Amino acid sequence: MSTDKEWQQEQQRVDDVTTKLNRRISGLEAQVGSVRGDVVEMRKEFWEEVTMNFSEADDVGETSTSMRQQSQVLNEREHSHRMAAESLGRMRRLRQSPYFGRIDFAEDGEPAEAIYLGIASFLDEDEQTFLVYDWRAPISNLYYDSTPGPASYETPSGEISGDITLKRQYVIRDAKIRFMFDTGVTIGDELLQAVLSRSSDAQMKSIVATIQKEQNRIIRNDRTRMLIVQGAAGSGKTSAALQRVAYLLYKYRDQLKADQMVLFSPNPMFNSYVSTVLPELGEENMLQTTYQEYLERRLGREFAIEDPFVQIEYVLSKNEEPGYESRMGGIRYKSSEAFVSVINAYKTLLESEGMIFKPVRFQGKVVVSAEEMKTEFYSYDSSIRLANRLELLKEWMLKELSRFGKGEVDAEWVDRTIDVMDTEDYQRAYNRLRRKKKGKAETFDDFQQEREILARMVVSDRLKPLRKWIKAQRFVNITKLYGELFRSDALFRKLSGQEQLPAWWGEMSRQTLARLEQGEMAYEDTTPFLYLKEIMLGFRTNTNIRHVIIDEAQDYSPFQLVFFKRLFPRAKITALGDFNQAIYAHSSALQKSGPLANLYGPEQTELISLTRSYRSTCEIVDFTRGMVEGGEEIVPFNRSGEKPRVLEVRDTEALQRSIAADLQALQKEGYESIAVICKTADESAEVHQALGGMLETAPRLIKKTTLAFEKGVHIIPAYLAKGVEFDAVIIYNGSSASYSRESERKLFYTACTRAMHLLHIYSVGALSPFIAKLQPELYEQSAVEV
Numbered sequence: 001m002s003t004d005k006e007w008q009q010e011q012q013r014v015d016d017v018t019t020k021l022n023r024r025i026s027g028l029e030a031q032v033g034s035v036r037g038d039v040v041e042m043r044k045e046f047w048e049e050v051t052m053n054f055s056e057a058d059d060v061g062e063t064s065t066s067m068r069q070q071s072q073v074l075n076e077r078e079h080s081h082r083m084a085a086e087s088l089g090r091m092r093r094l095r096q097s098p099y100f101g102r103i104d105f106a107e108d109g110e111p112a113e114a115i116y117l118g119i120a121s122f123l124d125e126d127e128q129t130f131l132v133y134d135w136r137a138p139i140s141n142l143y144y145d146s147t148p149g150p151a152s153y154e155t156p157s158g159e160i161s162g163d164i165t166l167k168r169q170y171v172i173r174d175a176k177i178r179f180m181f182d183t184g185v186t187i188g189d190e191l192l193q194a195v196l197s198r199s200s201d202a203q204m205k206s207i208v209a210t211i212q213k214e215q216n217r218i219i220r221n222d223r224t225r226m227l228i229v230q231g232a233a234g235s236g237k238t239s240a241a242l243q244r245v246a247y248l249l250y251k252y253r254d255q256l257k258a259d260q261m262v263l264f265s266p267n268p269m270f271n272s273y274v275s276t277v278l279p280e281l282g283e284e285n286m287l288q289t290t291y292q293e294y295l296e297r298r299l300g301r302e303f304a305i306e307d308p309f310v311q312i313e314y315v316l317s318k319n320e321e322p323g324y325e326s327r328m329g330g331i332r333y334k335s336s337e338a339f340v341s342v343i344n345a346y347k348t349l350l351e352s353e354g355m356i357f358k359p360v361r362f363q364g365k366v367v368v369s370a371e372e373m374k375t376e377f378y379s380y381d382s383s384i385r386l387a388n389r390l391e392l393l394k395e396w397m398l399k400e401l402s403r404f405g406k407g408e409v410d411a412e413w414v415d416r417t418i419d420v421m422d423t424e425d426y427q428r429a430y431n432r433l434r435r436k437k438k439g440k441a442e443t444f445d446d447f448q449q450e451r452e453i454l455a456r457m458v459v460s461d462r463l464k465p466l467r468k469w470i471k472a473q474r475f476v477n478i479t480k481l482y483g484e485l486f487r488s489d490a491l492f493r494k495l496s497g498q499e500q501l502p503a504w505w506g507e508m509s510r511q512t513l514a515r516l517e518q519g520e521m522a523y524e525d526t527t528p529f530l531y532l533k534e535i536m537l538g539f540r541t542n543t544n545i546r547h548v549i550i551d552e553a554q555d556y557s558p559f560q561l562v563f564f565k566r567l568f569p570r571a572k573i574t575a576l577g578d579f580n581q582a583i584y585a586h587s588s589a590l591q592k593s594g595p596l597a598n599l600y601g602p603e604q605t606e607l608i609s610l611t612r613s614y615r616s617t618c619e620i621v622d623f624t625r626g627m628v629e630g631g632e633e634i635v636p637f638n639r640s641g642e643k644p645r646v647l648e649v650r651d652t653e654a655l656q657r658s659i660a661a662d663l664q665a666l667q668k669e670g671y672e673s674i675a676v677i678c679k680t681a682d683e684s685a686e687v688h689q690a691l692g693g694m695l696e697t698a699p700r701l702i703k704k705t706t707l708a709f710e711k712g713v714h715i716i717p718a719y720l721a722k723g724v725e726f727d728a729v730i731i732y733n734g735s736s737a738s739y740s741r742e743s744e745r746k747l748f749y750t751a752c753t754r755a756m757h758l759l760h761i762y763s764v765g766a767l768s769p770f771i772a773k774l775q776p777e778l779y780e781q782s783a784v785e786v
């Protein structure tokens, strides 16, 4: 334990470091000052600019180089200015809290040296002595990974071993030490206690000061192509992922930029929730997107595409509708690896037969018929790759179109068009001609010639959209090709190699075709459809991205994962998830062993499990872990609170009145962020309206389009509460009517695990079996009804 004297010495050091920081800050301010704000913010429109069509590996390097050049347009002056500005930002952050940890490390045969850890390095004026080490420096690993005693750490030039003689933790604010504690086995249980007991924030916080050993393994793991993290609810997966981004940006600072890393979030609100962590650590944010955003860009123009939230609403609330079971069968099958194999086999088959094209038509006339295209296509050497044969076909069609165009020059419609041309059009045509025929004798002098030139121009103009259409290879009828899979059982049997069709095949196929005909695409069809399109026409890969972080990985299907692998051929993947929170009806890529682990093979895959849950009190964890399989492995962090409270009420009116009273009481007690978690969006909207009239300030209704996460009272459907947390959670109706099907278990678990300090569950009538089956001593059954 530290003594008063040590405290004074430490405070003295804080004062010294602060003085030096102030000096450095003044210097940097002078350097940055006058041109502040001039720094060019270069952010790429992620999906717009970096996706390109490449099928050959050779091209990849080239694209990547040109893209890097693009992003390095900043000139030298701006560059150094930017560096200074960034450094200033870091120093200012350090001034608020220069460090949070210290280890005294004696390298073998050397005296012990005190290593202070903060969010950035700070060198003394001699430019040699580290007053503060960056938490990501190799030596800092000792702090997270080792306890006092013999220890070693890796450096680029080999392992260094020695002895840790002291491990100390601080909370420093405004140059004053507020808390100081010598730690042993774990990193400051006490500090962690304090951090976890505070109320939640509208934005996620960085956890650098209290990273736990097992989380540190995730942050610094850098060996394999694929890192899979299976972690209990609240075990710090998202936190670890974000610190990992910061770590990689530090470790590979010469090669890796923030815009080469992308985080896939479950919804737009989550994006905003996590967006402050990296800036807080003095790093630029990585790119953030959602899978839906990608789908919209790729398919949104052709189809009305369903989003996963509409799909889940259907799954949760339409179980009485005809066709429900077959759609569920479809959702499961279309997300499977088996379907990936079918589509791969389909592509192979199409190399020799079965292509479907759209004819090229112009003013009712067929320019090139689908049959002619097919004949031409299959006349090419079959050893040429499919995508390349389609390129050849494209060239042939463009020629056919030109030939057709020449024949149209004398058509009557052309004459008519020329007759009604106004002077502006005429002038435009004339100018164009002049530009084209620079220096040549051809002019408008000759009437005959003039007519011909204008006619050619008119035809060419009219054919322009068709040319564009051909160039974009829109003539391949992907929709029909995809539909064919569901139209012909024989074809499907041939491709799957199975006599037996998948469950609900007939009805499900009818549903699929009916939607496609309406120009709609169900969420479960989007990835397979796009995959078929990509493998036919050449995959549009994104080679700029070097790291893909997939949060809530359990919500992605095996099919989507295969897709990710193709989409980001140069990226390493970090996939974080919890199979107990797999809320979608499709099969999940994250299973104990399975699709995710197989994606890059065992050599290239590492799996880390997190079982300690930090978010919720012991009482809440004890309660929630009983609901899921394997829950006994989840270990609550040692922080106590009230037992979850369960309250059965008579009817909806009593339910809403009780919840309104509860909300008011909670707010009075000082809970700042409270969620009333409903099952669906419709239910949330109803509750929002009902409670609005009963509360002083209207609660906030969270929809799938909500962008910002804020404090206050929220009404939110369970599936949108993914990844976020609240001081207090009220489950709107945890009755057996709402949550009893097996498919609802994980949704219910996800909802309950959003609570940090307090969990109240209301139920109209009988309780959900997921609660009823728990030991009664795990919760407080309350009878109070308003």
Ligand SMILES: Nc1ncnc2c1ncn2[C@@H]1O[C@H](COP(=O)(O)OP(=O)(O)OP(=O)(O)O)[C@@H](O)[C@H]1O
Residues within 6 Å of the ligand: 192, 195, 196, 205, 207, 210, 211, 212, 215, 231, 232, 233, 234, 235, 236, 237, 238, 239, 240, 578, 581, 614, 615, 722, 723, 724, 725, 753
């Ligand atoms: N080492 C730590 N130090 C301080 N706080 C931590 C630590 N690890 C986790 N937490 C806190 O625990 C809470 C849960 O963390 P996080 O959201 O990262 O968990 P998760 O595993 O992604 O959860 P879920 O799967 O339920 O969404 C957050 O408030 C986070 O700040």
